[in-house]
Amino acid sequence: MKPALRLLLLALAAALALLVGVRVGAVPLSVGEVLDGVRGTGDAATVAIVRRLRLPRAVLAALVGGGLAASGATFQALLRNPLAEPYIMGVSGGAAVGAVLAIVLTGSLASGGIVALCAFAGALAAVLLVFRIASSVGRALDTRILLLAGVVVGAFFNACILLALTFADADAFRSAMFWIMGSLSGATWRSIGVLAAVFVPAILLLFALARSLDLLAVGEETAAALGTRVERTKLLAYGVASLLTAASVAVSGVIGFVGLVVPHVVRMLWGGGHRFLLPASVLLGAAFLVLADTLARTVAAPTELPVGVVTAFVGVPFFVYLLRRRQA
Amino acid sequence: MFSTWPRPTHPARAALLATAWLALGACAGEGRPAAGEAQADSVSVVDDGGRTVTLPRPARRVIALMPSATETLLALGVREGLVGRTDFDTGMGIDSLPSVGGGLDPSLETIVSLRPDLVVSWETSGPAPLGDRLRAMGIPVFAVKTEDTTDVFRTVASLGRLTGRGAAADSLARALRGELEAVRRSVAGQPRPSVFYMAWYDPPTTAGRGTFIAQLIDLAGGRSLFPEASALWPNVSLEEMVRRQPDFIVIPDAENGAARVRELRTTPGWRELRALREGRAVLLPAEVVNRPGPRIGEAARRLRDALHPAAAAP
Numbered sequence: 128m129k130p131a132l133r134l135l136l137l138a139l140a141a142a143l144a145l146l147v148g149v150r151v152g153a154v155p156l157s158v159g160e161v162l163d164g165v166r167g168t169g170d171a172a173t174v175a176i177v178r179r180l181r182l183p184r185a186v187l188a189a190l191v192g193g194g195l196a197a198s199g200a201t202f203q204a205l206l207r208n209p210l211a212e213p214y215i216m217g218v219s220g221g222a223a224v225g226a227v228l229a230i231v232l233t234g235s236l237a238s239g240g241i242v243a244l245c246a247f248a249g250a251l252a253a254v255l256l257v258f259r260i261a262s263s264v265g266r267a268l269d270t271r272i273l274l275l276a277g278v279v280v281g282a283f284f285n286a287c288i289l290l291a292l293t294f295a296d297a298d299a300f301r302s303a304m305f306w307i308m309g310s311l312s313g314a315t316w317r318s319i320g321v322l323a324a325v326f327v328p329a330i331l332l333l334f335a336l337a338r339s340l341d342l343l344a345v346g347e348e349t350a351a352a353l354g355t356r357v358e359r360t361k362l363l364a365y366g367v368a369s370l371l372t373a374a375s376v377a378v379s380g381v382i383g384f385v386g387l388v389v390p391h392v393v394r395m396l397w398g399g400g401h402r403f404l405l406p407a408s409v410l411l412g413a414a415f416l417v418l419a420d421t422l423a424r425t426v427a428a429p430t431e432l433p434v435g436v437v438t439a440f441v442g443v444p445f446f447v448y449l450l451r452r453r454q455a
Numbered sequence: 456m457f458s459t460w461p462r463p464t465h466p467a468r469a470a471l472l473a474t475a476w477l478a479l480g481a482c483a484g485e486g487r488p489a490a491g492e493a494q495a496d497s498v499s500v501v502d503d504g505g506r507t508v509t510l511p512r513p514a515r516r517v518i519a520l521m522p523s524a525t526e527t528l529l530a531l532g533v534r535e536g537l538v539g540r541t542d543f544d545t546g547m548g549i550d551s552l553p554s555v556g557g558g559l560d561p562s563l564e565t566i567v568s569l570r571p572d573l574v575v576s577w578e579t580s581g582p583a584p585l586g587d588r589l590r591a592m593g594i595p596v597f598a599v600k601t602e603d604t605t606d607v608f609r610t611v612a613s614l615g616r617l618t619g620r621g622a623a624a625d626s627l628a629r630a631l632r633g634e635l636e637a638v639r640r641s642v643a644g645q646p647r648p649s650v651f652y653m654a655w656y657d658p659p660t661t662a663g664r665g666t667f668i669a670q671l672i673d674l675a676g677g678r679s680l681f682p683e684a685s686a687l688w689p690n691v692s693l694e695e696m697v698r699r700q701p702d703f704i705v706i707p708d709a710e711n712g713a714a715r716v717r718e719l720r721t722t723p724g725w726r727e728l729r730a731l732r733e734g735r736a737v738l739l740p741a742e743v744v745n746r747p748g749p750r751i752g753e754a755a756r757r758l759r760d761a762l763h764p765a766a767a768a769p
Contacts, residue, residue: 153556154568175592176564239584297688298579301559312563313584315591429555429562430542 130403137410141189144417148185149177151421153428187314188420188434189413190322191375192385196412197333198375199386200393200404201368204340205361206270212387213372216277216365217253220284222376225249227288227303231295239313242306243321243377249284250373256280258365268361308433309380311420318378325374330409332367336360337401344401384438385412385419388446395449415442500613503578503600504586510595513619514573518566520558523601523748524575525549527614530749531623538569546742563588573597573617601747602687604635604667611749627749634752635674638759641766642676648702648762650677651730656719658690667747668754675758676766677703693724703762704730705737707745712738737761 150161154176163169164177195213202211213219229245260276262268288307292300333340339360342350351357372386389412393404419437426432496512518539519525525544528537540549541558553569555561558577563585566574571594576586578598586596597617599610608628615624650672654660661679662668663686669679680701681691706712716736719725730736739761744754760767 153562153565171593172567172570175567179592180564180567239587296686302579305560310560312560313588315588424562429553429565430557431560431562 130397130399133397134403134406134410137407137414141410141414141417144414144421145185145189148188148417148421149181151425152176152181153424153431183316183319184311184314184420184424185417187319187322187378188311188417190319190326191311191379191382192389192416192419193409193413194322194326194329194371194375195382195386195416196389196408197330197405198368198372200390200401200408201333201336201340201364202386203390204344204401205364205368206274207344207346208274209391210387211274213368213375214381214383214386215274215281216369217257217281217284218250218369218372219376219381220281220288221253221256222246222250222373223307223381224284224287224291225252226306226380227291227295230302230306231291231299240317243318246306247373247377250369250376253280253284254366254369254373267358268365270361273365306380309382309435310431311379311382311416311434312431313378322374322378325370329367329371329374330405332363333371333405334402336364336367337405340364340401340405381435382416382438383435384442385416388442389415392446392449395453498616498619500597500616502596502598502613503606503609504598506598508595508597508617510573510617514571514595514617516569516571517573517575517618518555518569518571519544519575520555520561521575521577521599521601522547522558522742523607523746524599524610524614526746526748526750527611528575528618530627531611531615531618531620533614533618533620536618538571539566559585561585567592567594575599575614602665602667604670604747604751607631607667607747607751610747631749631752635755638752638755639674642759642763645676645763645766647676647678649680649699650703650705650762651680651696651701652705652707654688654707656715656725659693659696660688660690663687663689667751668744671744671751671755671758672705672762675755675762677758677762697724697727700728701730703735703737704728705739705744705758705761707739707741709738709740712736 149165150158156164156173156176160169160173161177164173165182167174167178169177198213199211202213202215203209205211223246225245225248226242228249229242233241257273257276257280260280261273264272292303295303339350339355342353342355343357343360347357350360390404390408393407393411397403397407416434416438419441420434422441423432423434423437497509498513499507499509501507515536516538517528517533517536519528519537520541522541522544525537525540526547529547529549537549537552539555540552541561542554542556543558553565555565555569566589574589574594574596576596576598578600586598589596597613599606599613601607601610608631611624611628611631615621652662652668652672654662661681661684663684664679664682665687672679680696680699681689684691706715708715716731720731725731739754739757743750743757
């Protein structure tokens, strides 16, 4: 199968996932009712369910899933480490500190928007701190040092969260825990707009870096010898992937597993360089998270499962299957 | 109001304080009608987040997201007006209603599909994405925060106004006040045993003085083992508990409480507590003592019966 055909297939899968995400939910609706809801001609409750709850939620899931998968693929190439994932560099820890502080300190003044903004600020602070630490060691940016800096900064931020939660009252504690668990239930067209404003340029930039990432994944000397401006590539890839993760975490909290496994699945199924891997990861990540969130909403309806539970429960068996198949 | 509630050492002073509290409860019990009420049918009430909630007419399709509010609505006679429940609204005879999931993280689309004209939610001190989203879709949300007994009376009055059952709310409040006053009077002049209310055991967590539970224990003739703890649900030190030796330990878990007591009797620290060893652990059903709603009178009575068996009604 040609790469273009595979991408087309993945795009179809993502589109199908979006349709399923809008079609099913805790409330059983017929196809006709859903279509009426989309057109805005059904009764008010149905229109609200379809247009203001399901549609934005599915679209946000697609953006977050695609963004995390692209970010994970980038980190795996940049750090030359198969365990790398979007949150490995402390971005999630920084975002959580921002969000938890907003919740604990401002109390009832904290709207969802303020919490998202503080989470984003916290994530950026973590990115800058990690970069500052890593770049202060040696002359060139050593990705091993970068990884270590990310891990220790993440551990430090986790301790900060525990400290803040120890002194939080019951309400703030609950809000913070819900935030940390990650959820797409806060999806609004505004949060989608904010994320898309980061997502589109970030994804395009990463696509543009695809060839350099291929060479970087082989080794920095090889990449330099073949004409890649290694330092600039590392800096750009790190910055853009971090920013993308930060924006995703700010609107949805920490949703695990997507960013780690989706790029691996693409590699195992089709291998291939980053010019294929990155767009394929975006599409597969989008389809995967939309379906996972749909399951999370419906399996135990009306009770919603944390979406991270579903991504792991569905993703782990599939991943193990792929690993074993490759051995055989 | 209760942050400065002292440990009543003198019976007369205790009675005075309790009367003052009941009177204040009566004032707060009127609810807070918002200024500028419009038509005859429309109701406007300020919720515990300070938002004015205006309904064009008394609510007829209500979903309450906390068991205490659901119980209050049922006590006001709103049964036909309830269109949904949460997974935690158990033992109220409304199991046939569709559930919207958990009270803090319900399924939004299930709520919307039930077309409520009023949702009663918990007022959180953090961000309230749930309330914001429901309001954005045109569903009125009345957020309540019932921590102490004053809050209970205010919520009874507010929910009464919102559902057009002001008279029922008045008589419910009167009945509750009567029950509490009877309990208080029955233990007047009695010695006040110290009580550890075990909200949780690991880490040891109790009900702080701002909670209705601490107030009910006080009313029932007990005193808190940790009167100085100012948080609502403070974690307390096991060492300090051993040093202070509570006269009673109240465990809000009638189903598994006995097993818990057996376990704690062999747990380091806990086994030093004479109250556990000597059978002064009081097991009460959580749905009675943990819900700041219309059953606080019953909760006070049950606490009184445990702390002062002699004063219990025959």
